[in-house]
Amino acid sequence: MAETTVADVIVVGGGGAGLAAAAEAARLGRQVILLEKNPATGGSTSWSVGSITAINTPHQRQAGITDSADAHFEDMALHAGPLAPRDNLRLRRILVDHTAEMLDWLMSLGVVFVGPMPEPPHRCNRMHNVVPNSKSLAFHLTKHCRELGVDIRLNTASQRLLTENGKVVGVEARLPDGALHQFRARGGVVLAAGDYSNGRDLKARYASPDVVDVDAVNATATGDGHRMALELGATVVNGDIVRGPIMRFIPPTRANLIQQLPPVKPLARLIAWAMGHLPQWILRPFLMSFLTTALGPSPDLYKEGAVLINRHGERFTDELGKPNPDVAKQPGRMAWIVFDHNIAGKFSAWPHFISTAPGVAYAYLADYRRNRADIYHQSDTVAGLAASMGVPAAGLTRALAEYNASGRATRPALEQGPFYALGPVKSYVVFTDGGLKVTEQLEVVRGEDGVIPGLYAAGSTGQGGLLLEGHGHHLGWAFISGRIAGRNAAANVRA
Numbered sequence: 001m002a003e004t005t006v007a008d009v010i011v012v013g014g015g016g017a018g019l020a021a022a023a024e025a026a027r028l029g030r031q032v033i034l035l036e037k038n039p040a041t042g043g044s045t046s047w048s049v050g051s052i053t054a055i056n057t058p059h060q061r062q063a064g065i066t067d068s069a070d071a072h073f074e075d076m077a078l079h080a081g082p083l084a085p086r087d088n089l090r091l092r093r094i095l096v097d098h099t100a101e102m103l104d105w106l107m108s109l110g111v112v113f114v115g116p117m118p119e120p121p122h123r124c125n126r127m128h129n130v131v132p133n134s135k136s137l138a139f140h141l142t143k144h145c146r147e148l149g150v151d152i153r154l155n156t157a158s159q160r161l162l163t164e165n166g167k168v169v170g171v172e173a174r175l176p177d178g179a180l181h182q183f184r185a186r187g188g189v190v191l192a193a194g195d196y197s198n199g200r201d202l203k204a205r206y207a208s209p210d211v212v213d214v215d216a217v218n219a220t221a222t223g224d225g226h227r228m229a230l231e232l233g234a235t236v237v238n239g240d241i242v243r244g245p246i247m248r249f250i251p252p253t254r255a256n257l258i259q260q261l262p263p264v265k266p267l268a269r270l271i272a273w274a275m276g277h278l279p280q281w282i283l284r285p286f287l288m289s290f291l292t293t294a295l296g297p298s299p300d301l302y303k304e305g306a307v308l309i310n311r312h313g314e315r316f317t318d319e320l321g322k323p324n325p326d327v328a329k330q331p332g333r334m335a336w337i338v339f340d341h342n343i344a345g346k347f348s349a350w351p352h353f354i355s356t357a358p359g360v361a362y363a364y365l366a367d368y369r370r371n372r373a374d375i376y377h378q379s380d381t382v383a384g385l386a387a388s389m390g391v392p393a394a395g396l397t398r399a400l401a402e403y404n405a406s407g408r409a410t411r412p413a414l415e416q417g418p419f420y421a422l423g424p425v426k427s428y429v430v431f432t433d434g435g436l437k438v439t440e441q442l443e444v445v446r447g448e449d450g451v452i453p454g455l456y457a458a459g460s461t462g463q464g465g466l467l468l469e470g471h472g473h474h475l476g477w478a479f480i481s482g483r484i485a486g487r488n489a490a491a492n493v494r495a
């Protein structure tokens, strides 16, 4: 028989949404336990780039921008494009009405932002970027939760919801020592366990077969919250909408300069000041260490003639077709982007960049040579290049010869040495957008209209059919929905 601990509110997951929910319930005087399965809080929130789209912020005011929630609401539909009719407009309204308050709250906790940056089709600059890195979000929120008395249990994986008479009364979780433990909630349980980008069963059930075997950026995003709620009759909305597969270079063995910076406020403020005042040539090395680590290669490389080669030295796909899922089917689920001197020359200057953080900076080939020696390969000969990549020379020589001999309508032959390769690249699922169907109070819905009493969901788990296309809406939703769910679970204690 599992032992039991009782609190007012139990939060499952310590990413942006869970930490926000826990902080809000604790601020309202509730006794809160937050269960986090990993050794640290953060989840995908800490993997993120850290862009948050928000309006009526001090940053916008300083830039002289007049903006409104209605304008933001309209522009989100432009980002959604053909998907727009599938959006949950009630949740979109909640998002756009709360971004200013959310950013103010994060800043009051010590999080520092730079911006706003442009991101068309937003009609004005709305993108705010956290400095020095996205770990700052979980760092300050975790600190704040602890100050408010939230009992954060790490290495504690929730496994199933406990119910009595159809009402959710807690969760059963596995403790670090392997024992099962029941955490019972007087008010409610908030599911904030992230998405299912690495949940094979849920991807198979809801998304395209192309992504089922593709690894996620965040390997621990396994859809546990979705699964626990589905067992009680909840439904997933927009489960087929997935960001990915997209290609990214494998991560370096050592964290980049920016990722290593401690997310403390004085340093963050110094960086924010520097970004506003120092010339680009001083800032560029810092930005490049981030860009060449966190971002993927532009598909323009293939349009200009680069090819994809697998571990056997074979070309395996039409690079202008759907190369991303094909990379995931190769040995080691990896490939290299191979090109010649002519293409290298192009990708050394605007407008041919290898990767970009839109509106922030552009990385060219030389930036990869300087910052990512581990994935940069160059040789005067094809055989030398193959040796550097670690692939069979005969295979690569044959692959390039066949490519050059084939009738290529628009792409040039790859025959001008030196020869180059960037890689390995891998295909990843960045996130999934399928969330549990929820009410505006973030209660989890069962069937057509009824709710599951005592159960709330937030962030990716509680995305409820809301479309978060573009950049910076996911994090916003995590914090905003988390706070609302935490508030309502807290209010439920007396009900």
Ligand SMILES: Cc1cc2nc3c(=O)[nH]c(=O)nc-3n(C[C@H](O)[C@H](O)[C@H](O)COP(=O)(O)OP(=O)(O)OC[C@H]3O[C@@H](n4cnc5c(N)ncnc54)[C@H](O)[C@@H]3O)c2cc1C
Pocket: 012, 013, 014, 015, 016, 017, 018, 035, 036, 037, 038, 040, 041, 042, 043, 044, 045, 046, 047, 048, 049, 050, 051, 052, 156, 157, 158, 159, 192, 193, 194, 195, 217, 218, 220, 221, 222, 224, 225, 430, 431, 458, 459, 460, 461, 471, 472, 473, 474, 475, 476, 478
């Ligand atoms: C590479 C990358 C870049 C991104 N960049 C941006 C960006 O710049 N801007 C933006 O808006 N969005 C971005 N996103 C998306 C954004 O990060 C997520 O949508 C958001 O962080 C989700 O927050 P969350 O709290 O719902 O989930 P998470 O932050 O993933 O938190 C979920 C937590 O629950 C825990 N958990 C899971 N299962 C259990 C369990 N059974 N028991 C206990 N704990 C559990 C997890 O370990 C995790 O800590 C990015 C995502 C990725 C992967």
